[in-house]
Amino acid sequence: MAKIGVDAGLLSDAVIGSSRDNRSTMWNFIVRNVAQRLILLVIVSFVAHSFIHLAPGEPSEVDPMNPRMKPEDIAKIRAAFHLDEPLYVQYAYWIRDLATGELKSFKDSQPVLPKIWDRFLNSLPLFILATILVWTWAFPTGIYGAVFRGGMYDRGTVLLSYALISVPGFFLSYLAILWVVGWFGVPVISIKTFGMEHAELPYKIMDRVWHLVIPSIMAAIGGIAILSRYVRSQMLEVLGQDYVRTARAKGLTEDAVIYGHALGNALLPFVTMFGLLLPGLIGGSVIFEQIFAWPGLGRLGYEAILSRDFPIIMTLNFIAAVLTLLGTLISDILYAVVDPRIRLH
Amino acid sequence: MPESTTSLLQVTGLKKYFPVRSGLFSRVSAWVKAVDDVSFHLGQGETLGLVGESGCGKTTVGRSLLRLMEPTAGSVTFEGKNVLTLSAKELRQTRRRMQIIFQDPYSSLNPRMTIGSIVSEPLKIHQIAKGQDLQDRVNQLFIRVGLRPEHQSRYPHEFSGGQRQRVGIARALALNPKFIVCDEAVSALDVSIQAQILNLLRDLQKEFHLSYLFITHDLNVVQYLADRIAVMYVGKFAEVAPAEDLFASPKHPYTQALLSANPVPDPTAPPKRIILPGDVPSPLHPPAGCRFHPRCPEVMDVCKTVEPKLTQIGPPEKGHQVWCHLYP
Numbered sequence: 001m002a003k004i005g006v007d008a009g010l011l012s013d014a015v016i017g018s019s020r021d022n023r024s025t026m027w028n029f030i031v032r033n034v035a036q037r038l039i040l041l042v043i044v045s046f047v048a049h050s051f052i053h054l055a056p057g058e059p060s061e062v063d064p065m066n067p068r069m070k071p072e073d074i075a076k077i078r079a080a081f082h083l084d085e086p087l088y089v090q091y092a093y094w095i096r097d098l099a100t101g102e103l104k105s106f107k108d109s110q111p112v113l114p115k116i117w118d119r120f121l122n123s124l125p126l127f128i129l130a131t132i133l134v135w136t137w138a139f140p141t142g143i144y145g146a147v148f149r150g151g152m153y154d155r156g157t158v159l160l161s162y163a164l165i166s167v168p169g170f171f172l173s174y175l176a177i178l179w180v181v182g183w184f185g186v187p188v189i190s191i192k193t194f195g196m197e198h199a200e201l202p203y204k205i206m207d208r209v210w211h212l213v214i215p216s217i218m219a220a221i222g223g224i225a226i227l228s229r230y231v232r233s234q235m236l237e238v239l240g241q242d243y244v245r246t247a248r249a250k251g252l253t254e255d256a257v258i259y260g261h262a263l264g265n266a267l268l269p270f271v272t273m274f275g276l277l278l279p280g281l282i283g284g285s286v287i288f289e290q291i292f293a294w295p296g297l298g299r300l301g302y303e304a305i306l307s308r309d310f311p312i313i314m315t316l317n318f319i320a321a322v323l324t325l326l327g328t329l330i331s332d333i334l335y336a337v338v339d340p341r342i343r344l345h
Numbered sequence: 346m347p348e349s350t351t352s353l354l355q356v357t358g359l360k361k362y363f364p365v366r367s368g369l370f371s372r373v374s375a376w377v378k379a380v381d382d383v384s385f386h387l388g389q390g391e392t393l394g395l396v397g398e399s400g401c402g403k404t405t406v407g408r409s410l411l412r413l414m415e416p417t418a419g420s421v422t423f424e425g426k427n428v429l430t431l432s433a434k435e436l437r438q439t440r441r442r443m444q445i446i447f448q449d450p451y452s453s454l455n456p457r458m459t460i461g462s463i464v465s466e467p468l469k470i471h472q473i474a475k476g477q478d479l480q481d482r483v484n485q486l487f488i489r490v491g492l493r494p495e496h497q498s499r500y501p502h503e504f505s506g507g508q509r510q511r512v513g514i515a516r517a518l519a520l521n522p523k524f525i526v527c528d529e530a531v532s533a534l535d536v537s538i539q540a541q542i543l544n545l546l547r548d549l550q551k552e553f554h555l556s557y558l559f560i561t562h563d564l565n566v567v568q569y570l571a572d573r574i575a576v577m578y579v580g581k582f583a584e585v586a587p588a589e590d591l592f593a594s595p596k597h598p599y600t601q602a603l604l605s606a607n608p609v610p611d612p613t614a615p616p617k618r619i620i621l622p623g624d625v626p627s628p629l630h631p632p633a634g635c636r637f638h639p640r641c642p643e644v645m646d647v648c649k650t651v652e653p654k655l656t657q658i659g660p661p662e663k664g665h666q667v668w669c670h671l672y673p
Contacts, residue, residue: 104636157497220640241452242447242449242452242453243452243453243454243455243456245413245447245453246447246453246454246455246507246513247413247455247515248413249413249444249445250440250466250470250516250520251436251437251439251440251441251467251470251471251520252437252469252470253433253436253437253470254433256470261455261458264457265456265457267460268457338457339456339458340456340459340500340502341500341502
């Protein structure tokens, strides 16, 4: 290569740094998007508020057969919950109470936010473990299947994931409960065994772990099956790209081609999914919390809907909206960080 | 003309068949004979143009030589070694000496790598240079192919097609190869840019004494660049000849038809286009005998059953070869 002539004039040109510009673009983007999303949040919450009130049934009618509910009691309840006021006034009450922390459940008059926080702490381990299981299993499964496409492993996992996608999660969960309880005597229902409060610490911990493992696996199975299919097809697409062939032509080892050039590009779309995980905190495991009698957020929402507990429904809905908007913002930013072709405007 | 005719590359009996699978157990029900028994040689500093219609197997030839596809049979002797029997490790070493420039400059560059790292990666993985030395080499390569070295931290999407193809050329040149397959290297570019890139390739050839296998469907491009030209039809060679000879006196009826379809920049020239009837046959079911016989204007009975053998036109050292029953 010594024959190449060097043009010193061109070389001395400084590389133009633009990192500061990028950073300020990033801040502009975030500020503008947060503002937009705040407006959207108000609209979403107002629409949700209207929908909830449009739905048939209200707190005073949850128990209509109760002989002690006289018409004047119903009128009293309606007045106490401002249910006779126009919708926008009720909305204003809800906003005011939420902002001051005075918001109380219709059902038991407990403050809504601490109640949600307690349930959130219960849901969190389930959510985290299930998410970790999904992401640590789906990616290797899908990538390996794509790299060794058509092999025994690939065909096996494809068949298995279709089977797991097709079988409803609740059905598998009941089978799992029958199995682990019947064969191993492992406790799985609820978050811990009743009466374990005074056991020694290792027993308490193991009890919690056992209660956590089965619901997490059950909640994760469907996700693993679906996500691994996505990863596999994404990886297959990227492995067929021209630049992967270029990488081979450079004389890279097959590992460097697959993990250095293909994998990064194949993972791009999943960065977006990462932000969208957040709303799953609320609604991700309603079914599984119900099956396993897990006192989490999903179950709280389900019960609140049955008893028309408007403040809880509204607040959970509001939090879900916040998490969704936050998740999409995080996704946008992450995308711009990992994909040089995407620019934030 | 080639400055020296010492053979750099010798290809013998190259075949690439693709299996067609069907049925419940994906049994191989047929073979697509994309390349069927192709032999040629390439001297040092020489350019062999490989022309033919879409789907005739030219790209498959190019990729098989570098084992970006595994050929079904044949031998590819490059610098005295058979490339097809090399181990994976030896093959990676050989990739330093033989490189490829791809057709599509948009999709053949990794979108998540800066063009600097695209060009420097081969130097790094083959442990040819590092640190300041690596930087200097990459800068030189950029300058040599007409890119600004200070653009190294940019990404492929920030460049035009011609600039990207220059990145592809710099990348191919980085390892100081002897032989480069140019697989439709200019066909994705505007005509004005094509000329720039072709000139660049020609200059680089002189400077580094490179050999090119120039795969294209554009006859003007090969006329400009190639010393010899091979005409391919449905997986086989029809004619190989020095460029002037081929354009002056094409022997094979297919070559004649192909050349007649090439527009001449002279509006007063009489139209003399030879229209071939029918379509290009599928390589899945190539015609018996000469593959060109169903469309050949000069078809004879023998063409329908007997495959034509190689015939030398003129003295063998001239290297004008044709596979046609018209020249017994």
